[in-house]
Amino acid sequence: MTADGWNVLAGARVATRLPAQDLDRARRFYAEVLGLEPVDERPGGLLYRCGGVDFVLFRSTGASPGTFTQMGWEGVEDLAAVVAELRRRGVVFEEVDVPGLRTVDGIAEVEGNCPSKGARGERGAWFRDSEGNLLALGEPVL
Structure with missing residues (x-):
């Protein structure tokens, strides 16, 4: 609750809401590459559910602009294996080399950049979907 009681x-x-200039292309990417199918759809959008949380294209x-992470999956088990499988499916992972964050083979050790749930850090990887949205994968470091 805020100081004025408003919560x-x-x-x-x-x-999360992600823009798609070509909804059919986006549907194919999410199905064929990520293995996700919409749980509901309308002419202008697709609703997905992962781990009990919804997101919409x-x-x-x-x-x-794809200049920042727009959505991420946390709690990924065996990030290296997931990255390898997604690469096999054609995903190109971002290589990052900025102060405090550097990827090695597409995976970064993230320390203190974002809060973790019961972990001391996170390993992360970033890629773009068919529409240019920047997506992240995170594996907790316990």
């Missing part, structure tokens, strides 16, 4: 959003669920005339 209307605290009980609401957070849901929506038809948009605008494109994501």
Whole structure:
């Protein structure tokens, strides 16, 4: 609760919305590459559910700048194996080399950059979907 007692959003669920200029292309990418199928759809969007959390791909005339992580999967087990399988399916992982964050073969040891749930850090990897959205994978370092 804030100092003035306002916490209307605290009980609401957070849901990610990702733009897609070509919804059919995005559907194919999420199905064929990531193995995900929508749980609901409308003419302008696709609803996905992973680990009990929803995200939406929506038809948009605008494109994501892809300059920051827009969505991520946390709690990935065996990140190296997942990265290898996604590479086999055609995914290109981002290589990052900035102060405090450097990938080696597409995977970074993330220390202190973002809070972890019961872990001392995280190993991370980033890739773009068919629409240019920057997505992340995270494996906790216990």
